Each structure stands twice: as structure tokens, then as C-alpha cells.
Amino acid sequence: MGGDFAPDQSCLGIQRFLEADQFPDAQIVAYGTCAHLESLQKTYSPNRLEIIPTTDHVEMDEHPTKVYKEKPGSAFALGFSDLSQSKIDSFISAGNTGAMLVGATMIVKPINGVSRPTIPTIVPCVNGKTGLLLDVGINADCKPENLEQFAILGSNYAEHVQKVANPRVALLNIGEEEGKGNLLAKAAYELLKMNPHINFVGNIEGRDLFLHKADVIVCDGYTGNIVLKLAESIYHVFGEMCGIEDEYIRRFNHSQYGGTPVLGINKSVIVAHGISNAIAFEQMLGLAYEIAKSDLPSTLQGKFATA
Amino acid sequence: MGGDFAPDQSCLGIQRFLEADQFPDAQIVAYGTCAHLESLQKTYSPNRLEIIPTTDHVEMDEHPTKVYKEKPGSAFALGFSDLSQSKIDSFISAGNTGAMLVGATMIVKPINGVSRPTIPTIVPCVNGKTGLLLDVGINADCKPENLEQFAILGSNYAEHVQKVANPRVALLNIGEEEGKGNLLAKAAYELLKMNPHINFVGNIEGRDLFLHKADVIVCDGYTGNIVLKLAESIYHVFGEMCGIEDEYIRRFNHSQYGGTPVLGINKSVIVAHGISNAIAFEQMLGLAYEIAKSDLPSTLQGKFATA
Numbered sequence: 033m034g035g036d037f038a039p040d041q042s043c044l045g046i047q048r049f050l051e052a053d054q055f056p057d058a059q060i061v062a063y064g065t066c067a068h069l070e071s072l073q074k075t076y077s078p079n080r081l082e083i084i085p086t087t088d089h090v091e092m093d094e095h096p097t098k099v100y101k102e103k104p105g106s107a108f109a110l111g112f113s114d115l116s117q118s119k120i121d122s123f124i125s126a127g128n129t130g131a132m133l134v135g136a137t138m139i140v141k142p143i144n145g146v147s148r149p150t151i152p153t154i155v156p157c158v159n160g161k162t163g164l165l166l167d168v169g170i171n172a173d174c175k176p177e178n179l180e181q182f183a184i185l186g187s188n189y190a191e192h193v194q195k196v197a198n199p200r201v202a203l204l205n206i207g208e209e210e211g212k213g214n215l216l217a218k219a220a221y222e223l224l225k226m227n228p229h230i231n232f233v234g235n236i237e238g239r240d241l242f243l244h245k246a247d248v249i250v251c252d253g254y255t256g257n258i259v260l261k262l263a264e265s266i267y268h269v270f271g272e273m274c275g276i277e278d279e280y281i282r283r284f285n286h287s288q289y290g291g292t293p294v295l296g297i298n299k300s301v302i303v304a305h306g307i308s309n310a311i312a313f314e315q316m317l318g319l320a321y322e323i324a325k326s327d328l329p330s331t332l333q334g335k336f337a338t339a
Numbered sequence: 340m341g342g343d344f345a346p347d348q349s350c351l352g353i354q355r356f357l358e359a360d361q362f363p364d365a366q367i368v369a370y371g372t373c374a375h376l377e378s379l380q381k382t383y384s385p386n387r388l389e390i391i392p393t394t395d396h397v398e399m400d401e402h403p404t405k406v407y408k409e410k411p412g413s414a415f416a417l418g419f420s421d422l423s424q425s426k427i428d429s430f431i432s433a434g435n436t437g438a439m440l441v442g443a444t445m446i447v448k449p450i451n452g453v454s455r456p457t458i459p460t461i462v463p464c465v466n467g468k469t470g471l472l473l474d475v476g477i478n479a480d481c482k483p484e485n486l487e488q489f490a491i492l493g494s495n496y497a498e499h500v501q502k503v504a505n506p507r508v509a510l511l512n513i514g515e516e517e518g519k520g521n522l523l524a525k526a527a528y529e530l531l532k533m534n535p536h537i538n539f540v541g542n543i544e545g546r547d548l549f550l551h552k553a554d555v556i557v558c559d560g561y562t563g564n565i566v567l568k569l570a571e572s573i574y575h576v577f578g579e580m581c582g583i584e585d586e587y588i589r590r591f592n593h594s595q596y597g598g599t600p601v602l603g604i605n606k607s608v609i610v611a612h613g614i615s616n617a618i619a620f621e622q623m624l625g626l627a628y629e630i631a632k633s634d635l636p637s638t639l640q641g642k643f644a645t646a
Contacts, residue, residue, distance in 0.1 A: 238568030261545030
């Protein structure tokens with residue numbers, strides 16, 4: 033029931049996901065009620081599509097921490113409750129982002145040893161592949177140790193979900209050589225260089241972002257969010273405003289990307305863009321399935337338990 | 340004699356500037372020697388083109404601080420000496436950037452009251468206009484007060500050199516509302532909001548960079564340098580690699596932009612990209628003329644003396 037185009041686009045996304053049938057053992061649990069969903073249930077059995085009606089609705093601007101106490105019948109409260117009890121394996125919403133993050137960090141909780149859960153974004157690269165940039169906004173101020181943990185979280189996501197072998201991890205910086213950067217980047221470089229659990233390839237600069245010089249790129253959330261939004265604007269500015277028809281520019285259309293996982297928590301949670309369309313919801317359902325299949329949270333629990 | 344294509348492109352730039360004759364009272368003083376310059380001097384009188392031969396050459400990777408002691412016959416040593424004695428009004432080089440910054444800050448020196456000179460970049464906007472982003476790399480770690488000074492320096496540059504009336508100043512941030520950002524941005528917002536000498540219009544996000552929501556955009560040099568290089572890569576990635584023919588994308592071709600002034604010092608100094616071509620040198624000569632005519636350094640000396 034969340035997002036700018038709910039429930040039309042989210043329900044249409046569910047329909048597309050079921051019709052594509054790429055993941056026949058995936059069961060969708062939809063929190064909410066709408067005629068579209070009910071008509072879908074005539075076609076699909078409950079072990080493919082289960083509907084859990086909601087009795088409360090959370091607006092986009094509601095105070096995130098109050099949602100769980102004051103709206104127990106909302107999709108947020110019901111979904112995070114089911115997720116923490118392992119009744120579902122992954123939870124997606126395009127609704128109130130603050131409420132999603134509160135659910136992810138206060139109900140699902142960070143993995144033991146992870147000081148800051150993080151949100152990555154997919155960066156479309158000119159060679160057709162993608163990079164993973166993190167953090168992109170939930171950790172505006174970071175310590176070097178945070179960037180080191182982002183590197184481990186991103187590296188495991190790239191390896192286990194994106195199936196990148198031995199992912200190359202880079203630090204976003206203002207020069208290629210060691211010793212460049214602000215105080216944070218210089219200190220983070222030292223930690224990344226010494227960490228035996230990642231394949232650190234050094235610094236990359238802003239000009240390298242689209243060139244696939246690394247599979248995972250770490251930075252603080254202030255920088256990452258500015259870079260994310262700048263990259264996201266490429267489709268709007270060059271595709272929509274300038275009217276350039278180009279396949280690569282279309283790959284920056286984030287309304288079709290959908291959402292991003294929260295990394296470093298005990299379950300799979302995907303925070304969707306408010307503007308997500310049906311294609312985005314379909315892709316996020318596939319992503320949720322892949323994360324659940326890879327069992328990334330358990331893998332990360334193991335890594336941080338031994339670290 | 341500096342830059343990746345010296346002296347061919349710099350000399351050709353001088354020739355283009357003289358032939359265009361847009362600034363008939365501009366006198367060029369060229370530090371260096373080459374056959375091209377000598378042939379130009381047959382056409383132009385010394386009050387349009389004066390050649391000062393150099394006896395030392397500075398490589399791109401030489402240690403910047405040693406240049407002035409060990410290479411007194413270099414263009415750097417001769418040029419900054421003439422500049423500080425007001426024999427010339429502006430100094431441009433595409434050579435060793437470190438040596439340029441040492442000359443700007445150690446020989447020309449910061450304006451009294453300016454704690455950190457800064458370098459801006461021009462951001463091409465989709466509406467055909469430009470924004471001014473600063474700092475873009477010489478101040479990787481900043482305090483809130485530095486960003487406030489960048490705002491004053493950029494605002495005066497926009498007003499007096501770019502002829503923008505009442506330039507709108509914004510803070511690059513991760514949300515539009517007051518209170519968003521990292522610790523630096525939050526504190527800088529408070530200073531910018533209270534400063535009576537600038538027209539502060541609030542935060543802008545990464546997605547707004549090309550939309551001309553502000554004339555001057557301030558941030559720390561780490562963030563600014565990453566954004567600068569990302570923006571610069573747009574021509575390389577979309578224009579050259581993807582082969583997109585588009586006028587707006589061509590505006591990101593920084594080999595034609597040339598250089599950037601150092602703001603907050605007592606004289607006009609323009610640091611050029613190493614890859615500058617003849618068009619870039621021609622444009623920088625025009626820019627140097629405009630800065631000299633506007634007498635920006637004196638204006639800034641007055642503003643910081645009374646502040």
C-alpha cells in the first residue's frame with residue numbers, strides 16, 4: 033500500500049512477477065487490500081499469493097518511530113512482525129522510508145558486530161555491468177571503521193547475491209594514489225588495505241564511477257547520497273529534458289530500478305523508491321527472492337561473528 | 340610551456356585570442372620560447388604580445404615547493420614574480436598544478452581574513468546557463484566557516500566576473516530541508532543562513548546540480564572534487580564512449596573549458612587543466628582579462644577587510 037502509485041503499480045508488479053513465473057517456488061505475501069489483488073487470487077493459489085489485509089494506513093510524512101505503536105494494523109507493523117518471526121523471508125515497501133529504516137534497525141536489528149547498517153545503490157556502468165556504491169545516505173557522518181564495514185557488507189552482497197567472484201572493492205576518493213583524500217578517506221584507506229576479507233583495489237575518482245573499475249565502492253553517506261542523486265538525475269536531465277534516446281542513459285531511469293536492500297541487519301529488507309513503477313516492483317520481488325535464496329543475512333552473521 | 344600539449348596548444352590559443360581581437364587592450368606576456376610564438380611576434384607588436392624566455396623547465400611531477408628555489412628561470416618563478424610586482428594582472432598555466440597552488444598561496448598569498456583560498460568549477464546547466472561549484476579539491480577537510488567564506492568568494496565571483504545580479508547561493512546537501520546533512524553541512528547551513536552578504540537559498544541535492552537552482556553551490560573540497568570529476572566524465576562517457584551527439588553533452592568537454600581561477604588570493608591566478616587545448620587557452624585568456632577588468636581581488640580585499 034506504499035509508494036506514490038500505490039496500490040496500482042505495486043499490484044501490477046506482483047501480477048507481472050507471477051505471470052513471468054521466473055521463480056516458481058516464490059510465495060508472495062501482500063499486506064493490503066485492493067480489487068486488483070483479489071482478482072489475482074482467483075488465478076493464483078495461496079502458496080503463490082497470500083493476502084493479509086491491513087487496517088491502518090501510514091502516510092509518507094508520518095513520524096517513523098510512532099508507526100509501530102500507533103498503527104499496529106499497518107503493512108509496516110504486520111510485515112516487520114512476520115519478518116522477525118521468520119514467517120516471511122524478505123520485506124519490501126515503497127512507503128514511508130523512515131518507517132522502513134526504523135523497522136529494519138529497531139525491529140529486525142543490526143547483525144552483532146555491525147555498528148551501522150547501510151544502504152547501497154546500483155551504479156550502471158558503460159560496459160553493461162554495474163557497480164555497487166555504499167553508503168548512499170543513512171550514515172551522513174562516518175568513521176573509518178564504518179567504511180571498512182560497508183566494504184565487507186558490500187563485498188558479500190556482490191559475491192552472494194550479484195554472483196560476482198572475488199569482488200573488487202574501491203574507496204571513492206579525490207586521487208588515485210594512497211595518501212590522497214580527506215582525513216576520513218585517508219584513515220579508511222589504511223583499514224581497507226589491511227583487511228584480509230576484502231579484495232581492495234585502492235582509490236577510484238568521480239570520473240571512474242561509470243567505468244566499472246570496481247564492483248563495490250565505499251564512501252560516507254553524505255558523499256554517496258550526493259553521487260547517487262546526481263547519477264539518478266542523468267536519466268531525467270539527458271533522457272527526459274534533452275530528449276536523448278540512448279540505451280545506456282535509459283539504464284539510469286531509477287523508476288524502473290526499484291529498491292535497495294538494507295545491508296547489515298538480521299533479515300532481508302528492501303527499501304523502495306516512492307516513484308517505483310510496476311517494473312520496479314517486479315524487479316524488487318526478484319531481488320528479494322535472490323537475497324532470501326542466497327541467505328545473505330546468515331552469511332554476514334557468520335562473518336561478523338568470527339571477525 | 341606547461342600542459343600535456345605544450346607549447347603547441349598554448350601558443351595556438353594565444354594566436355586564436357589575438358586573431359579574435361575581442362579584447363583589443365589586452366596584452367599577453369608569454370613565458371617561454373617556441374618558433375610559433377616568435378612567428379606571431381612578427382605580426383603583433385610587443386604591447387599585444389611580449390615574450391619572456393624561460394631558462395628552466397618544470398615537469399608535471401616535480402615537487403611543487405622546490406620549484407621556486409631550484410628553478411628561478413622557470414615560467415612559474417618568473418610569472419609569479421611579475422604578478423606579485425603587478426607587472427602582469429593575471430597568471431595562467433596548465434603546468435604542474437601543485438606549483439601553481441604554491442605560487443598562489445605562498446607568493447601571491449591569501450587575502451587578509453580568508454583562511455582558505457578555493458578553486459571553483461563551472462557546472463553546465465541544462466537551461467544553457469552555468470552554476471559555480473566550490474571548493475572542488477584544494478580543501479579536502481573543511482570547517483563550517485570555510486564553507487561560509489567559499490560562499491562569499493563564489494558570490495562575488497559570480498557577481499563581478501560572471502555578471503550575475505544577486506547570485507543565489509546554495510549548500511550542496513542530502514536533503515532540501517533545513518536540518519538535513521552531515522555535521523559539517525548542518526553547521527554551515529546555520530552560518531550561511533545568518534550571513535547578510537550572500538543571497539542564501541538553502542540546500543540543493545545532487546539531482547539539482549544541472550538544473551540551475553543556484554548560481555553558486557558550496558561544499559567541502561572532497562565532495563566537490565568527486566562531483567567535479569563525475570560531471571567532467573559525462574562528456575567522456577556519454578559523448579566519446581557512447582557516441583551520443585548532443586550539444587549539452589558537448590558542454591561537459593572540459594578540454595575546451597580550460598581553467599579555474601584561485602579565489603581568495605591577492606591576485607588573479609588561473610589554474611588550467613593539463614589537457615587544455617587551444618580553445619581552452621583562448622577562453623582562459625579571455626577569463627583572465629575579465630577578472631583583471633573586474634578587479635575582483637581588490638573587491639574581495641575590501642569585503643574581507645570590513646567583515
